[in-house]
Amino acid sequence: MDIGDFVKLELENTTYSGTLMPSLNENTIVIKMKSGYNVGLDKKKIKNIEILESGDKPKYGLPPLNLEKNPKLKNISILSTGGTVASRVDYKTGAVHPAFTADDLIRAVPELMDVANIKGKVILNILSENMLPKYWAMTAEAIKEEIENGAEGIVIAHGTDTMHYTASALSFMVTSEVPIILVGAQRSSDRPSSDAALNIIAAVKAATEPIKGVYVLMHGETGDTVCHLHEGTKVRKLHSSRRDAFKSVNKTPIAEVNPVTKEVKYLRDVKSRDKSKIKEVVLNTNLEEKVALIKVYPGIDSEILKFYVDNGYKGIILEGTGLGHTPETFFEGIDYANENNVLVAMTTQTINGRVNMNVYSNGRELQAKGVIPCEDMLSEVAFVKLMHLLGNYEFEEAKELMPKNIAGEINESINLEC
Amino acid sequence: MDIGDFVKLELENTTYSGTLMPSLNENTIVIKMKSGYNVGLDKKKIKNIEILESGDKPKYGLPPLNLEKNPKLKNISILSTGGTVASRVDYKTGAVHPAFTADDLIRAVPELMDVANIKGKVILNILSENMLPKYWAMTAEAIKEEIENGAEGIVIAHGTDTMHYTASALSFMVTSEVPIILVGAQRSSDRPSSDAALNIIAAVKAATEPIKGVYVLMHGETGDTVCHLHEGTKVRKLHSSRRDAFKSVNKTPIAEVNPVTKEVKYLRDVKSRDKSKIKEVVLNTNLEEKVALIKVYPGIDSEILKFYVDNGYKGIILEGTGLGHTPETFFEGIDYANENNVLVAMTTQTINGRVNMNVYSNGRELQAKGVIPCEDMLSEVAFVKLMHLLGNYEFEEAKELMPKNIAGEINESINLEC
Ligand SMILES: N[C@@H](CC(=O)O)C(=O)O
Ligand SMILES: N[C@@H](CC(=O)O)C(=O)O
Numbered sequence: 016m017d018i019g020d021f022v023k024l025e026l027e028n029t030t031y032s033g034t035l036m037p038s039l040n041e042n043t044i045v046i047k048m049k050s051g052y053n054v055g056l057d058k059k060k061i062k063n064i065e066i067l068e069s070g071d072k073p074k075y076g077l078p079p080l081n082l083e084k085n086p087k088l089k090n091i092s093i094l095s096t097g098g099t100v101a102s103r104v105d106y107k108t109g110a111v112h113p114a115f116t117a118d119d120l121i122r123a124v125p126e127l128m129d130v131a132n133i134k135g136k137v138i139l140n141i142l143s144e145n146m147l148p149k150y151w152a153m154t155a156e157a158i159k160e161e162i163e164n165g166a167e168g169i170v171i172a173h174g175t176d177t178m179h180y181t182a183s184a185l186s187f188m189v190t191s192e193v194p195i196i197l198v199g200a201q202r203s204s205d206r207p208s209s210d211a212a213l214n215i216i217a218a219v220k221a222a223t224e225p226i227k228g229v230y231v232l233m234h235g236e237t238g239d240t241v242c243h244l245h246e247g248t249k250v251r252k253l254h255s256s257r258r259d260a261f262k263s264v265n266k267t268p269i270a271e272v273n274p275v276t277k278e279v280k281y282l283r284d285v286k287s288r289d290k291s292k293i294k295e296v297v298l299n300t301n302l303e304e305k306v307a308l309i310k311v312y313p314g315i316d317s318e319i320l321k322f323y324v325d326n327g328y329k330g331i332i333l334e335g336t337g338l339g340h341t342p343e344t345f346f347e348g349i350d351y352a353n354e355n356n357v358l359v360a361m362t363t364q365t366i367n368g369r370v371n372m373n374v375y376s377n378g379r380e381l382q383a384k385g386v387i388p389c390e391d392m393l394s395e396v397a398f399v400k401l402m403h404l405l406g407n408y409e410f411e412e413a414k415e416l417m418p419k420n421i422a423g424e425i426n427e428s429i430n431l432e433c
Numbered sequence: 434m435d436i437g438d439f440v441k442l443e444l445e446n447t448t449y450s451g452t453l454m455p456s457l458n459e460n461t462i463v464i465k466m467k468s469g470y471n472v473g474l475d476k477k478k479i480k481n482i483e484i485l486e487s488g489d490k491p492k493y494g495l496p497p498l499n500l501e502k503n504p505k506l507k508n509i510s511i512l513s514t515g516g517t518v519a520s521r522v523d524y525k526t527g528a529v530h531p532a533f534t535a536d537d538l539i540r541a542v543p544e545l546m547d548v549a550n551i552k553g554k555v556i557l558n559i560l561s562e563n564m565l566p567k568y569w570a571m572t573a574e575a576i577k578e579e580i581e582n583g584a585e586g587i588v589i590a591h592g593t594d595t596m597h598y599t600a601s602a603l604s605f606m607v608t609s610e611v612p613i614i615l616v617g618a619q620r621s622s623d624r625p626s627s628d629a630a631l632n633i634i635a636a637v638k639a640a641t642e643p644i645k646g647v648y649v650l651m652h653g654e655t656g657d658t659v660c661h662l663h664e665g666t667k668v669r670k671l672h673s674s675r676r677d678a679f680k681s682v683n684k685t686p687i688a689e690v691n692p693v694t695k696e697v698k699y700l701r702d703v704k705s706r707d708k709s710k711i712k713e714v715v716l717n718t719n720l721e722e723k724v725a726l727i728k729v730y731p732g733i734d735s736e737i738l739k740f741y742v743d744n745g746y747k748g749i750i751l752e753g754t755g756l757g758h759t760p761e762t763f764f765e766g767i768d769y770a771n772e773n774n775v776l777v778a779m780t781t782q783t784i785n786g787r788v789n790m791n792v793y794s795n796g797r798e799l800q801a802k803g804v805i806p807c808e809d810m811l812s813e814v815a816f817v818k819l820m821h822l823l824g825n826y827e828f829e830e831a832k833e834l835m836p837k838n839i840a841g842e843i844n845e846s847i848n849l850e851c
Binding site for chain 2: 036045053144145147148181252304339343364365366367373375394
């Protein structure tokens with residue numbers, strides 16, 4: 016039995032069939048089922064194996080296309096960082112191939128030619144679980160280059176795991192008059208249920224709109240009828256596998272994009288932009304990388320804060336409970352951070368809602384220890400923002416800016432209820 | 434201007450009025466507004482202060498009630514651990530008073546007398562942000578005592594911040610034939626919009642039902658028409674302030690309870706119970722407290738794992754990205770944990786959905802490094818479960834049990850999509 020073979024595996028009560036995949040674990044056999052999902056099975060439990068069809072080698076390589084620009088359409092650059100949206104998974108070996116030149120794209124999604132003049136560029140080829148802060152800066156620089164070279168809208172193909180972290184990093188790093196749309200897919204493009212093509216079409220469409228700022232575009236429900244355009248600092252991956260995994264938090268999406276009719280329906284007002292400055296991009300890619308994000312829980316060890324402080328960390332986001340709390344047993348570490356001028360700020364692990372550290376004594380005490388409430392900012396966004404602030408401002412200024420809205424990350428509201 | 438005074442504060446554009454509260458921060462004035470919400474204002478921004486009414490001291494103390502048992506009703510014990518649901522906030526001083534003898538309860542919610550024979554007992558008086566693993570055992574023991582003394586159902590009044598952690602701890606610790614219902618409130622009982630009374634009524638009602646197991650009961654929507662009964666290992670606080678903050682994840686609630694009509698509508702089948710064993714309770718309160726929960730993010734420092742391993746930790750839950758991933762730059766720390774026999778298990782920070790570590794190479798590599806996928810278990814539950822398993826089993830056995838369902842924490846499904 017070889018990788019790539021189509022096999023039938025019999026267990027006590029169930030039978031699985033699918034293509035044999037590489038497994039890193041000696042005791043497990045991994046097969047990819049027709050549904051496209053992989054299943055790992057314990058070798059010991061397999062009663063019988065049958066090879067239904069032997070596999071063969073994948074073929075690649077096609078001649079380049081010759082594309083002409085349509086003067087009526089906008090010029091959109093698609094920058095690929097990797098991820099499922101930008102990949103062809105080789106079902107025979109399980110390997111993930113990058114497939115993201117403009118040629119690949121147009122071949123895969125010919126409809127794009129009616130939406131915009133497409134330029135494709137591979138800037139990275141990673142699964143987004145491996146995204147690192149230094150790649151955010153690299154991506155920002157690629158965006159600047161494209162815009163200065165005439166791109167009127169940018170689409171970034173990105174893995175979904177950390178797409179919202181990158182979206183918020185770009186929100187703080189890039190100032191421009193052009194829309195920057197991050198797009199991903201939950202199912203790779205060689206699967207019948209793939210959301211890749213429709214998401215890309217809708218993202219390119221959104222990139223031709225007269226808006227500015229950083230957005231995430233993904234399916235808005237499990238069907239194929241609507242995509243949602245989310246603000247880059249107000250969005251989060253909230254499901255591991257559904258196509259509508261991304262949701263705006265504490266805010267509605269900014270628009271619905273129909274991937275079939277290409278209609279765009281705005282759900283809120285958009286920021287006005289200055290068309291005369293469309294080629295101007297200001298970057299600020301400085302980041303203080305010594306920032307940590309800590310989720311708080313009952314019994315959490317206060318020493319963890321000392322570890323970070325003693326290792327030169329400059330900022331810490333605490334993802335607290337409820338309205339923004341930590342156990343009292345954690346206060347010692349917070350005092351230590353405070354004494355050592357480490358900026359500590361608070362978000363909530365409830366995801367939805369706003370931190371309010373004036374209601375309970377715990378929150379008031381934390382504030383007295385210098386902890387900054389992050390209002391209704393998502394933890395992931397607060398983490399990126401703190402890196403950005405500490406990379407650009409003195410401690411006191413960073414502390415003042417942390418709870419203030421800079422890039423749409425905070426809903427300003429004197430109603431503390433939210 | 435004294436604590437308790439009703440004051441009017443004028444800022445540049447806004448005027449606030451409310452009762453002056455204690456503030457721990459010299460630069461801030463805290464007032465409680467009519468809405469019940471506290472607002473903290475920067476002293477420097479306050480242009481004018483007017484005292485509208487001076488405060489006075491709160492009064493407490495009432496003679497005990499004389500309650501007779503109704504033989505037609507079940508005997509329900511309400512154990513209070515603290516939190517908003519079990520407190521009267523003194524508006525004049527901002528102090529939180531415990532108010533949870535049976536007398537207090539019946540006085541506050543006389544309707545309870547029609548639902549059950551109530552016994553009240555204060556076992557702790559803390560805000561749940563200060564809940565510690567050792568208090569879980571204390572609570573389990575109090576439950577056992579009540580059941581052995583004739584309680585036919587248990588209600589635990591609990592702060593909402595960490596109620597779901599306690600619910601899952603009790604799910605693993607207590608085996609009994611009696612329903613154990615945790616209940617909280619998002620607004621304290623002295624506020625007109627409080628959900629405390631209705632939640633308690635509905636929780637007591639649920640505790641009289643012929644079910645067993647540990648549940649959380651809270652408002653099911655923002656109105657007062659329906660409460661939801663959630664399985665204790667499948668529920669999470671998902672909003673910092675809304676009354677329907679608790680949601681079942683990857684599962685529907687088990688029942689709707691109408692707090693007004695007291696109707697109970699089951700949404701799923703319930704576990705059958707053995708009525709003859711209704712007084713039997715088996716406790717297993719052993720916990721390995723050296724377990725950590727780590728949220729993973731781009732750039733996370735691999736050294737953090739070494740810190741935990743070197744500090745004698747025995748288990749680590751990684752709240753990974755997407756289907757259960759970490760950056761490759763984190764692998765070194767995972768190897769170190771593995772070499773030192775620290776059990777590492779994976780959940781997902783998407784909250785919804787299931788971990789599947791067979792789809793991407795990252796997940797497969799992590800499994801080869803010994804990382805155990807936690808299926809569709811919530812991170813908070815996985816954290817508590819790992820403490821429980823390492824407190825009771827040898828390493829290898831704990832590793833085998835981690836991805837298996839013990840107390841409803843895993844939806845068993847061969848469909849890895851979920
Ligand atoms: N794990 C993949 C999933 C995806 O591409 O959507 C990634 O984030 O790159
Ligand atoms: N912070 C409070 C909130 C509540 O009681 O609901 C607690 O968890 O105890």
